[in-house]
Amino acid sequence: MKYALIALLVIIILLGIFTCPQKSSIAPEIYKVVRIVDGDTFIAHIDARDVRIRLIGVDTPESVHPNKEVEHFALEASAFLKELLEGEEVFFIYDQNNSATNHKDRYERVLAYTYRARDSLFVNAEIIRQGYGHAYSRYPFTRLEEFLKLERDARHQKLGLWAETDEYPAISDSLVWFNAGSNKYHRQSCRYTSDKSLSMSKNEAIAKDFQACKVCKP
Ligand SMILES: [Zn+2]
Known part of the structure; x- marks a missing residue:
């Protein structure tokens, strides 16, 4: 290996x-x-x-x-x-x-x-x-x-x-997660995130006009 x-x-x-x-x-x-x-x-x-x-x-x-x-x-x-x-x-x-x-x-x-x-x-x-x-x-x-x-x-x-x-x-709490091809952002624990989800800061997500997920309310 x-x-x-x-x-x-x-x-x-x-x-x-x-x-x-x-x-x-x-x-x-x-x-x-x-x-x-x-x-x-x-x-x-x-x-x-x-x-x-x-x-x-x-x-x-x-x-x-x-x-x-x-x-x-x-x-x-x-x-x-x-x-x-x-x-x-x-x-x-x-x-x-x-x-x-x-x-x-x-x-x-x-x-x-x-x-x-x-x-x-x-x-x-x-x-x-x-x-x-x-x-x-x-x-x-x-x-x-x-x-x-x-x-x-x-x-x-x-x-x-x-x-x-x-x-x-809580600087790490200010990170949010998103999936390729989607403009919604999530908490890491959200059911819509996976190992393939990517992270960025919440400020960056807001600046890019991403929408907060209504399920996990990040
Ligand atoms: Zn979510």
Whole structure:
């Protein structure tokens, strides 16, 4: 079982490398980290340019959005990414779901799975595993299930963002759940949710004009 998992992982990594449009060899290219922007974004030096990299599949609380206040745990998330990547070199793997946009989001940031070069630490997953961000389910990506599991485990252990404090007693209660293709949001315990349901913050659901379920009244 363990070897099957490792083999699968190797296949996924190789697929990622082979499907990346700019790469022709197996050895990934290594890039220098220039600076950290916030908990899920940083700048890397690629082909003599400074390029903004958005860690795919993970979302951390906002710290630099011009129109928003600094959210709870934003500074911690930003400091955590610094701890992982400042002064480091990285390599990237891209997700086939973004190949149509050449692996860029609408802000022209490069969407990538990022690995720390010296030990191959999978940075996107590490952020979620240690509770500094949640799985970002708004856009499709191949490793969603894996990231959702890491998020569930971090929540159960009340790590980082999921820890209860006097000031933020129930941040995890502010999350709601929804099903792909539906614009209703639910409590996690609702009979309309399942293992396949995705989560987002209640504020985000309201901002997106989602409707509260009349059964579970989230
Ligand atoms: Zn419901």
